Amino acid sequence: MGRSYDQFCPAARALDVVGGRWTLLIVRELLLGPRRYTDLAEGLPGIGPNVLAERLRALREAGVVTQAKLPPPAATTVYELTELGAAMRPVVDELTRWGLRLQNVPPRPGERFRIGWLLGCVRAGFRPELARGVSETYEFDVDGDVFHLRVEDGTLDVRYGPATERAAACSVTTDLATFMAIGARLLDIPDVLERGLARVEGGPGAVEAGGRAVSILGGHLDDTGGRYGIIGAVGATFRPEAARGVHETYGFLLGEFAFHARVDDGALQMCPGPADDADVTLSTDLATFLKLGAGTLSLEDAFGTGVATATGDPGAGLRMAAVFGVPFTAAEAAAGA
Template identity: 45%
Template structure:
């Protein structure tokens, strides 16, 4: 942390954490890098509203704090990218907890000024994963939403996810983001999704299983009942 960086000047782990992560955009940069290395332009495209100079400044700050490092893509790629360090990847569970806490805030309709990228739903799904419902299950689910592709992989009570196509997916979904959100928030049934042609590979039962083991509606129900 440099002299120019604001600090709470408190000898407290939470205050020290906020010294590193509390600036605007910092956690959103980390969110983008959780799904893999990104070019500067990739980050700028995903973080609508951040200026070039501010993004550069934030990246330099979190690089100095050991959360991010610059790297070169292996051949045939030649691009310079930013990626999380081992220290930065330790924020994975912390961010998933924050995302899980924030899911009830999506109960209100999306505002006209809200920007949305489908891959953000990948983090939402992982944050609501229910390991107890996935014991003995080994499956990969692939989602094509708008112009993005991401997948989740479940293996015996553990879940992971990444951008791009999955390896031998048993379920392939393809739709626009509004239809995908309608499925996730129970505004469209798996049977209706099948009738509209969104299930390219797999069955209605597989979609129902995905909705059981990745279940944001539980968070919304808890919020509505005050639990």
């Protein structure tokens, strides 16, 4: 088990098992279902293979994790939580809720992002009182990452992968920015369908089921009413290779909500509020901004139709588009779609 606090105390004993670096994040990943070693390595960027192997070994020895063989056709070895390990769920959920209080700053330069890391926030925002008597499964495909939510009479289970145990009441396909905007209540399901930002499949009541899922999962994904969710979504599209040699500040104004991005030779800092020294500022509405981020609308068309404007250096505007992967011409947008 490695180093110990040598204290006869339940809290200290628990930290002996899960208090090491990376250990709780391994538990976080496994709370979303069985994972292969390669899945864990991919979901924990920055962890070394030796460290991952050692942490898994220690968790197995402590009875928190076990290995299992998936049935054919998968027939692969996976790691999964034992009953003891699964009992960590409320601890991790409460830690996530507490961590949301620390989200009063935007993502730091170099911080990575994975859609799976949002799923803990989804679970932490669950409102069981709205799920009494509800027995439904909701499936989401967000930028190619598929997961599903099973609601059963006031309980929630969030899992990687498509729903297989029962048919989903609705299947929502969208991009990260739209998903976060829906979760933040900045857009609702009918809004995103009307604007072409998402696709909903299922039976006749699929759209209503999608709205029910949003209500059950709470009003927002963070304590900022979703504002830092949007900032984080923009930061997640950053392309460091396109920012080499670039030293500029880009402002974004969505109605009354302002934030800005500082780019420094391949590094990014996302900041709330306006920037007095912005090289260029993009002003638009949220729906247009989400379309730009999804690549379904080019800056050229947005400017041409008047749904977006830019003030400042036009050259900086082109570099901003390249840095965040926004198509400039209609042809680029069509290719991206």
